[in-house]
Amino acid sequence: MNLQNMAPNAKRSLFISAGAAVAACAVYFMMVEPAQETIKKLSQRQEESTSRHQQMSIALTNGKTQDARLAECTEKLRQYQSKLLEPLLESTAMRAKSFLDKMAIEAGLSDAEYNALPERKLPVPQKLPSQLYARCPISISFNGSYQAAVSFLLRVEKEFPFVALEALTIHGGQSPEKQHITMVLEWPIKGAVTTPDQKGAVKK
Amino acid sequence: MKAVHLNLLKDSERLSSSPIRLRVMAPILCVLALAGVLAWWGFLYTRILVRERQVGALEAEIAQQKAAYDKVTAKQGEISEIEAQIEQIEYFLASRRTWGETLTALAESIPPTVQLTSLEIPEPPPQKLIPPQGFKGIMWGPTENSESVSFVLAGRTTGEKPVYTMMSSFETGVFTNTLVIAKGDDVDEKNRSPKVKSFRQDTARAGDKSRMQAFEIEYRAKERSFAK
Numbered sequence: 001m002n003l004q005n006m007a008p009n010a011k012r013s014l015f016i017s018a019g020a021a022v023a024a025c026a027v028y029f030m031m032v033e034p035a036q037e038t039i040k041k042l043s044q045r046q047e048e049s050t051s052r053h054q055q056m057s058i059a060l061t062n063g064k065t066q067d068a069r070l071a072e073c074t075e076k077l078r079q080y081q082s083k084l085l086e087p088l089l090e091s092t093a094m095r096a097k098s099f100l101d102k103m104a105i106e107a108g109l110s111d112a113e114y115n116a117l118p119e120r121k122l123p124v125p126q127k128l129p130s131q132l133y134a135r136c137p138i139s140i141s142f143n144g145s146y147q148a149a150v151s152f153l154l155r156v157e158k159e160f161p162f163v164a165l166e167a168l169t170i171h172g173g174q175s176p177e178k179q180h181i182t183m184v185l186e187w188p189i190k191g192a193v194t195t196p197d198q199k200g201a202v203k204k
Numbered sequence: 205m206k207a208v209h210l211n212l213l214k215d216s217e218r219l220s221s222s223p224i225r226l227r228v229m230a231p232i233l234c235v236l237a238l239a240g241v242l243a244w245w246g247f248l249y250t251r252i253l254v255r256e257r258q259v260g261a262l263e264a265e266i267a268q269q270k271a272a273y274d275k276v277t278a279k280q281g282e283i284s285e286i287e288a289q290i291e292q293i294e295y296f297l298a299s300r301r302t303w304g305e306t307l308t309a310l311a312e313s314i315p316p317t318v319q320l321t322s323l324e325i326p327e328p329p330p331q332k333l334i335p336p337q338g339f340k341g342i343m344w345g346p347t348e349n350s351e352s353v354s355f356v357l358a359g360r361t362t363g364e365k366p367v368y369t370m371m372s373s374f375e376t377g378v379f380t381n382t383l384v385i386a387k388g389d390d391v392d393e394k395n396r397s398p399k400v401k402s403f404r405q406d407t408a409r410a411g412d413k414s415r416m417q418a419f420e421i422e423y424r425a426k427e428r429s430f431a432k
Contacts, residue, residue, distance in 0.1 A: 012231075013227040013228065016231035016234065017231045017234040019234075020234030020238045021234045021237065021238075024234065024241045027238065027245055028241050032241060032245045035245055038252050039252055042252065045259050046258060046259045046262065049266060050262065053269075056269050056273045059273055059280070060273060062276075063272070063275075063276035063279070066280065069283055070279055070283050070286075073286040073287055073290065074286060076290055077289055077290055120346075121331060121333065122296055122345060122430060123295055123346060123349045123431070125291040125292055125295075127284055127287075128288065129285055129289045129292065130285060131289055132292065133289070133292050133296065137327075146311060146323075150307045150308050153304045161297075161300075162296070162297070162300075164299065165301070165302075166325075166327065166328065167325050167326060167327040168323070168325040169322070169323075169325075170323045170324070171322045172319075172320065172321045172322060188293055188296045
């Protein structure tokens with residue numbers, strides 16, 4: 001069919017059809033598709049914002065009880081920390097001596113000698129804290145009777161709930177009143193400090 | 205007589221006999237399609253406006269709450285830090301075993317014909333601090349969360365019976381809080397407790413000049429578990 005031979009009506013009809021079809025295609029590709037894309041992105045943004053908003057709302061609701069929780073935890077940690085073995089004149093053995101010497105004498109133990117043994121590490125929790133704690137064994141050797149050593153140990157266990165007996169040796173001497181006793185008592189102490197960049201890479 | 209038919213119409217001027225004519229229907233359909241696509245776009249555009257308003261309102265609220273949220277988050281971080289420190293100290297507390305009562309009871313449970321020459325709770329083995337294969341980072345703590353503890357008694361006696369009496373008394377009362385008793389055929393050698401490490405004639409002599417027996421017995425004590 002030749003365009004020149006077409007009747008004017010047919011020509012008009014063809015042009016209108018072609019124009020409308022092209023315009024429809026243009027509207028679809030240039031407006032509808034981008035609009036759909038925009039809606040998709042907006043939906044995603046809305047979803048993210050909603051989830052973040054929910055998360056914030058929950059945190060803010062929980063935040064009302066946070067102050068009490070923080071105060072409670074801080075107090076508990078303060079109490080724990082007050083029971084750690086702090087060095088005296090840069091010596092943990094000296095500090096242990098300052099705590100235990102009087103008790104040993106009162107129990108009837110003599111010639112007490114205090115030595116700090118190498119620290120032992122404590123397992124680390126799932127969330128690595130910035131301040132770690134360790135075990136500090138203090139070896140105490142003295143002379144005295146078995147009863148004196150046991151009464152000393154009973155008193156230590158009662159008065160120092162943060163002290164654990166790690167090792168004990170009692171060798172019988174010439175007399176039951178003069179036996180050589182070595183006790184290794186263990187305290188928790190402050191250990192290594194972790195930095196934020198080390199935290200990510202770490203786990204026991 | 206033969207009739208003559210004159211056809212003065214061009215092909216394009218010839219009308220179809222069908223009531224639906226393509227030259228009428230095609231533009232109508234195309235214009236309708238255009239209108240449909242425009243309406244679709246209009247609908248989508250309205251949705252965009254509504255959603256933008258919703259997202260905008262949500263984001264404004266988030267921005268408004270951010271300062272309070274940051275404060276709460278910082279406080280939460282502080283709490284987690286303190287809780288982690290408390291948790292590690294509590295590992296130590298969980299591992300604490302008291303021996304005072306056991307040792308007091310021990311003095312009362314030794315028969316008169318048994319003389320202890322030594323008593324020992326040996327030091328724990330060295331900690332395993334070598335990182336496992338493929339581990340990257342710093343080993344802040346040991347790989348094991350527990351430590352085995354043993355209790356070794358050595359002494360002299362006049363015979364086997366007083367030692368068995370002493371060992372029987374260790375299976376009751378306060379001793380069960382610290383010592384592990386694992387006997388019987390179903391217990392393998394490694395886990396057996398107590399283990400008589402030696403029982404032999406001693407050089408020392410009893411009051412009646414008979415040779416005394418020297419013994420060494422090892423008990424497994426309850427392990428120190430560094431876990432809450």
